Amino acid sequence: MASSSPDEPPAKETPGTECPIYEEVICLDRAEQNQRLAVEELIKTEASYVHTIELCVCDIRVHLQQKQLPDIDLEGLFSNIDDVLCVSKRFLKGLEATVSQEPEQLLLITGWRGASCDFELLLLIWWGEWRPPSLHQPSKASFTLSPARVPQPQLGGALFQEFKEEMESVYKVYCACYEQALLLVESYKKDPRLQQEIVETLNTTVPHTGASDLSFFLVIPVQRVTKYPLLLQKILENTSARDNAYSALQSAASAMLEINANINEYKRRKEVATKYSKVEHLTLRERLGRLNKHSIAKKTTRLSRLFMHEAGIVPKTEDKEFDHLEEKFQFLASGVTELKENVTSYLNNLQVFLLSKPQECELEMEGAAQQYRRLAGMLHRTIFPEFRRRLDQLVYQPLCSLSETLKGPQQLIRKRLDKLLDYEEIEEKKSETGNVTYDEEATMNTYLAINTLLVSELPTFNQVAMQWLGQILRSLVALQRDLAKQVLQEAEIELAQLPHSHVPLPTFWKMVKETLRQSGAQLNSFCQKFETVMPSPVVQPLSPAEERRVLSLVSKHGPEKLYQVTSNISGSRDLDLTLQRGQIVALLHEMDTKGNTNRWLVDAGGHRGYVLAGKLQPYHLVQSQKPRMQMLAPDAGVERRRHSYTLPETPRPQVLVTPPAFQVVAGYAFTARSPHEVSLQAGQPLTVLEPHDKKGSKEWSLVEVNGQRGYVPSSYLMMVPTQELGGWSLPAWSLPTQQT
Structure with a gap:
């Protein structure tokens, strides 16, 4: 092997197969840095966002609550910001745990191309333990492979998918209420005192922000939910399409875009609902002022469409899901209305009861007068007033609030x-022509928005309203139990001081029976005397027109179907009848079309409709002494008023029992002022010949009394029962005082 001379310059390294690898690694490193910065931006901005929301909830709102300003609606301002904070804190915790566990797992989950790279280098790049060599490092890098290192799956995209439903549920409520919160902020700015309190709160709790009003903080959740798709898109842009996390990031970005779209749609529905759920109390003049050609044409089209539905000319659009929800809602609303009326009557009767003070009167009672005065005084001064106050606070006021809450959905329905009706008309036109105008398209979208909102919101509303009503009823039961317990305790204290409190039980009941026997004998004696001094009953005959109408009802439906109205009825719903007290009707069906047995279908002699079953009393026809003349009387089978005591059986005189009927008497004294009038005495029986004057006015009635005929004011007359089964009894009312 030839050695190189030391004086020779070192030969240049020829870039071979390593050069493309370096370039790709440098490119990957740049994408890694951008990706890491995008992830860090997501986490840091999320942490800053959560911190700001915590300031808003824990500092600003708490400080305003401590001020106890009644004119500031904190619930309207901050809406469900507590739910937003709860979800955001959990989401931030998940982000921090995922990224801090493996900082580079989101950044470097990428594929690697190139046949010349060895498998160990690929694993090192996968595990994040390799860096490209710098210019000052030797070209040969040494690697240390840790076989124990196992790559963990990427959870970033899954985290967004996990929180998708929660984010949508909390942010759509907050964003829908955001516009109303801004209106509140603007209204507070117009009040210098409230604006000063708000600015003082901001300067005290968050002086570093420099915020001058609450809108600076209220808009932050709205901005944050719209920023999630942008942050995910930035991460996605710096992630290779071959990366295992790429599809997860795409799904997360799509999920956030879908959340924002759903929030916008929910806001639109809420705006439509707010527009149409407002209950306006307009006078007749204001209603007439709103009429124009467009509104008249629209109402006419709706009315004709409704008539065609009822006649079966065109089919109705059926929505069984909505119909079921509406039926539940209407049943709930009817129950709340009836309960409210009953509680109102209860409170009024309780107030009348408290006005009477029998303990202050001289009572002719032997032995127990002092104890009775103390017990009645305690009840009237302490127990009953406190019970009425708690009943108003815990039952009546929540019931009124619930009733007011139901008005919005009722108006929206x-x-x-x-x-x-508009939607069906436009759909029919669209099927014929193939196109619709912009306004018609908006009308169709309005119906779809209202229907979708009702179908999605009514189940929750019905459930919450039922829980609310159940809590009110439980409060009512608890108050009644407390009242009974307090009254019983006070009564036991006073009863213990009576002479017979220590008498054996058999002896006590013997005393009670003897007292009741004596009281019964006195009552029977009074009834006998009362029958001898009262005038003979006068059965009020039917007028010819009324007789013909009653006979017509009998011929159509039979005498067993006759009922009489016990009090005036004012029809408030569709197909309801408006009837006067004493009017005779025939029963057709003992329930309405929805199966409600409280509304009966009756025939009023020409008009048919529904009335409340509780305001009808069975009647039967009784033959009078005049040939072919029939009288109307209440059914003897109707249950009479029950008492808390039962009179002992004693021999009673035989009394002639006549069929029960009513008679007309003068409720007030009247002095005739012209020859066409007749004078009356209070309580004097009379016969009504015509319930109107010659001009048809019902303010005057033609009567006959003591053989004289003349006109008297109709308001001076009253109908009272003439006789009850088993003899005469005291009336349950007293005659009114004479009018002056």
């Missing part, structure tokens, strides 16, 4: 029906 009604608007959906209107838009559905």
